[in-house]
Amino acid sequence: MSRTLVVTNDFPPRQGGIENFVHALATRFPPGQLIVYTSATPGAAEYDARLPFQVVRDRSRVLLPTPRMTRRAVELARAHGCDRVWFGAAAPLGLMAPALRRAGVARLVATTHGHEVWWARVPGARWALRRIGAGVDVVTYLGEYTRSAIAPALGLAAARMARLVPGVDASVFRPDVDGTPVRERYGLADRPVILCVSRLVARKGQDTLIRALPLVREAVPGAVLLLVGKGPYEKTLRRLVARLGLADSVVFAGGQPHGALPPFYAAADVFAMPCRTRRLGLEVEALGIVYLEASAAGRPVVAGDSGGAPDAVRDGETGYVVDGRCVAEVADRLVELLTDPEKARVMGEKGRAWVQAEWSWDRSYEQLRALLAG
Structure with a gap:
């Protein structure tokens, strides 16, 4: 054997x-x-x-x-x-x-x-x-x-x-998981939720999401950003939140075991990780399994254009690929998905079907x- x-x-x-x-x-x-x-x-x-x-x-x-x-x-x-x-x-x-x-x-x-x-x-x-x-x-x-x-x-x-x-285990990451416990735990109620699951490092683009949030909230009052993960960039991100006066709109949920993630995806309306290439091309996103987990959960995704990240998104079908350094572009795509639930639903459905077939x-x-x- x-x-x-x-x-x-x-x-x-x-x-x-x-x-x-x-x-x-x-x-x-x-x-x-x-x-x-x-x-x-x-x-x-x-x-x-x-x-x-x-x-x-x-x-x-x-x-x-x-x-x-x-x-x-x-x-x-x-x-x-x-x-x-x-x-x-x-x-x-x-x-x-x-x-x-x-x-x-x-x-x-x-x-x-x-x-x-x-x-x-x-x-x-x-x-x-x-x-x-x-x-x-x-x-x-x-x-x-x-x-x-x-x-x-x-x-x-x-x-x-x-x-x-x-x-991705599509039997675990799926649309019918109950996200209510996560919403209750973090006081999200019925607010529109943008989720990012990732290590807190500069390459992942959480700072771009924070900077985009005031623009998003102009069109989507009450929108909240839920950050799941831990890492050395957390102090920088918390300072940015304080400087922009967003303490009531950005939730740091800390690192979570992989098995605990499905309810977080279920609690979200949109998943976003606008990663960007850094250090003259030495720091890049190889793929981004979190995009595929979000798709399996029936959520539209907004992905940065770094490295292989676009391979995990069908641009315009399961979500959007954006310039992870462009705050305005990230905000525009988030507003589009949060204000058009039907488009978000269709993208989520197409994303789940793609994951089940190919991933x-x-x-x-x-x-x-x-x-x-x-």
Whole structure:
């Protein structure tokens, strides 16, 4: 029986898009066919005990391709008879590939998520990315933007790239979830709600939403912005809210477990994350699974035009793609969707149908299994 070793830094109970990606695919493997090697995380023991496969935690909080950690990965592959390895994020752990190959691993797949775009543009990191491409059988990409950005750094290995996208569980993120508890908890009552679910970092564009809110409220009195997430940008955002006098119109809900998100989408009228590219193209949005979750929940979306984010929206059908730096454009699209419930409803319906057809976890799992099989 073929067994797969997953080597990853990104695994729950840590929160994040890559963590959800790796976990969702890992849980679809048949019993006995998977083992995960990952980093130490607070609260991991209780979490791991509930999983249907073994998780081995390194003592370090960060897994790196050091000699010690590479030896550990090799030991695990040999001890558990793993003839397949999946690197949950290609860089930098894909540098372990040659050692695992020498240990008898027949097939290695490395998945990119977006931070590899930065690696592809920085000389030393670019060299490491080329080594990773040479050491594995397949490097996966999310969409055309990330493929075109990463491929030049891979050299000949670019010919062995394959698309592997995240999915959405449309049975969990759906229109009939009750959003009332969220509205009651945060005092939203029957106010029009704009939702943004994301880490609070400058690239995601929460500040643009805050700056757009006064314009939105001129046309949609009582509109409120609900921010779900945590991060280093929170203090800056709170200062901006205070300066604009929007304390009663912006709600900071903090970070939420992924399983707690469906009622937040259900409580919203529109989902918006006007992400923008920063640092001369080194910081970009790779895709944006939150757009697809919102679509599955039947909500129209407003997405920034950074990187691969437009791949998660059918512009004009499931929502709109905007310039994430343009406050007026963001405000106009939000007003349009909040003042035309029928248009918002139709976009939400089209978005859900698209997610169900093209963005299922089961479909992504079958693709991963095919890549690991060779």
